Amino acid sequence: MDTGDGQSREAQDPIQVVSLVSDLPENSMVILRDFHQFLEDGNPVLTRALKDCLRVGKTKGKAVLLLGCRQVLPAELEREFVVVPFALPGKDELGVVLDRIASSAGQPPPDGMTRELLLDSATGLTTIEAENAFALTVVESGGFNPSIVAREKANEVKKNGLLEVIAAAGSLDQIGGLDQLKQWLLQRKDAFGDEARRYGLPSPKGLLIVGIPGTGKSLTAKATAAVLSRPLLKLDAGRLFAGLVGQSEGNLRSVIATVEAIAPCVLWIDEIEKGFSGSRSSGGSDGGTSSRVFGSFLSWLQEKSAPVFVVATANDVTQLPPEFLRKGRFDEMFFVDLPNEEEREAIWRIQTAKYGRKATEFDIIQLARATEGWTGSEIEQAFIDALYHAFSRQEEPTDLSLMLQLSELVPLSRLMAEQITALRAWAKGRARLATKPPAASEKRKILTAA
Ligand SMILES: Nc1ncnc2c1ncn2[C@@H]1O[C@H](COP(=O)(O)OP(=O)(O)O)[C@@H](O)[C@H]1O
Ligand SMILES: [Mg+2]
Incomplete structure (x- = not known):
């Protein structure tokens, strides 16, 4: 322990460190770096020692400052400390980091749109992580490449196992x-x-x-x-x-x-x-x-x-x-809800196109009718199955082969009829419908047709 007056004291363990505080002169400030690691396992003797030290310290003008990257105070100490959370660096601070890396790499500081993109890609990183990411883009690309920073951020964010940056979001x-x-x-x-x-x-x-x-x-x-x-x-x-x-x-x-x-x-x-x-x-x-x-x-x-x-x-x-x-x-x-007929047509069009086929090659209307009660996911799966089937015969899927395929499959909605009814009843009045219900006149048409 350095005491700032040029002296230092030896301590073998955290409890001893804490007890040294009482030897210090009045009105002193004690900074304990990375001390959170000792508090993590909730050692009761250490907790007691800290409490005593704070009690005595209060009367003698001694303050204890704990620095750590996690808040792990045991419940007994939570009220004794004021917790000051440090936010992740904002864009201004990241800008300073960026300029520092640029100058140490002998590069002009990026400006304009590139700068904006770089800083955007770095938000959410700590100062050190941002520094590493900026430096890495110089090493990898010889300049500043926002997509490398974004990739690094995606990796950093993933590390705690709870968050993930998803790149391709779909439309x-x-x-x-x-x-x-x-x-x-x-x-x-x-x-x-x-x-x-x-x-x-x-x-x-x-x-x-x-x-x-x-x-x-x-x-x-x-x-x-x-x-x-x-x-x-x-x-x-x-x-x-x-x-x-x-x-x-x-x-x-x-x-x-x-x-x-x-x-x-x-x-x-x-x-x-x-x-x-x-x-x-x-x-x-x-x-x-x-x-x-x-x-x-x-x-x-x-x-x-x-x-x-x-x-x-x-x-x-x-x-x-x-x-x-x-x-x-x-x-x-x-x-x-389950897709209605019109929606199933749209899904068939999307799914056939997704696997490189032309929707116009198929009778989408018939396929939509044949898949009453099917979900979009089941339609996709059926189409994939049909593609495999046709591929093994070195053919292209046709309406006929698709219809055969469909007749062999049972949609989940038939097996889950009860749950679906319950879910619909629950949603009624509580949730908005994602799909506009058919107008009353159309409903009548559907009923008479059935
Ligand atoms: N309305 C839809 N339009 C197009 N494709 C769909 C639709 N619904 C489902 N799919 C297909 O099924 C797949 C699985 O759907 P998903 O969104 O994961 O269903 P959920 O999250 O409701 O269980 C999608 O990736 C997509 O290919
Ligand atoms: Mg899902």
Whole structure:
């Protein structure tokens, strides 16, 4: 321990370090670097020693400053310390880092659009990570390449195992049907822009999409980022809430810090119900950590001021805790049903094109009729199966071979009829329909035809 007066004291272990504080003169400040590592295992003797040291220190004007990269204070000490969280560097600070790297690499500091892109790609990184990423782009490309920085960020973000930067987000064109949901999204296209702020629009909070598996929920969630032209981050809520990775509370804090540093961005939480099994059963095995984490997450959802658009999907609403569905968490909740005939036509067109075939080569109308009760995902799978089948015979799939293929498959909706009815009943009045229901006159037509 250096005492600043040129002297130093020896200590063998953290407890001894803490007890040395009492030997120091009055009105001194003690900085304990990386001390969080000793607090992590909650050593009761160390906790006691720190408490005593603080008590004595208070009367003698001695202050103890702990520096660490994680907040791991044991509950007994939480009230004794003031916690000052350090935000991740903003663009100004990153700009300084960038200029420093440029000058040490003997390069002119990047400016204009390249600079903007570089700084955008680096938000969410720590100063040291940004430094490494900037230096790496010089080494790899001989200059400053924002996409290398973005790639490095994607790797860094992935390291804690909870967040992932998704590069290819897809677009609304790849989604058949769901017109009302698409329209809602398109209305929010410029929601994070300056003009929207000037107009007085509040930042959109997010969207919850519930529905039958395979109906394009994940597809739509991904496309949201493209609609808003913002980066897409995927959160593994299952791991976060289930406390599979230790330090759940610290993890949530770091996830939020990263997401808010990258903001404006889209945070995608797929099949969010899977994360809740832990939060409900808790109080038992994990001492309530998961439900505490879930509670903090909910209040962040509701109160966040950073422009983060949260898009969550769920297949099974019975697993969702009611607090989660309360008003104010999301701007809107949409329900995605099985695609209707018109939507199935659109899906057939999209899927045939996706695998390099011309939709005009097939009788899309007949195929859409034959796939009543099928999801988009099942239609895609059937088409892939047909392609394999035809490939093995060195042929091209035809309407006939497709129809044969379809007749052999049973859509999930037939096996899950009960769950689907229950889900529809639940959604009624609670959620907006992703697809516009047929007008009353058309409904009559459908009924008479049936
Ligand atoms: N409405 C749709 N339009 C086009 N393709 C779809 C649609 N719904 C599903 N698919 C296809 O099925 C795949 C799986 O859908 P996905 O979005 O993962 O379903 P969910 O998340 O609702 O379970 C998609 O990647 C897409 O290829
Ligand atoms: Mg999905």
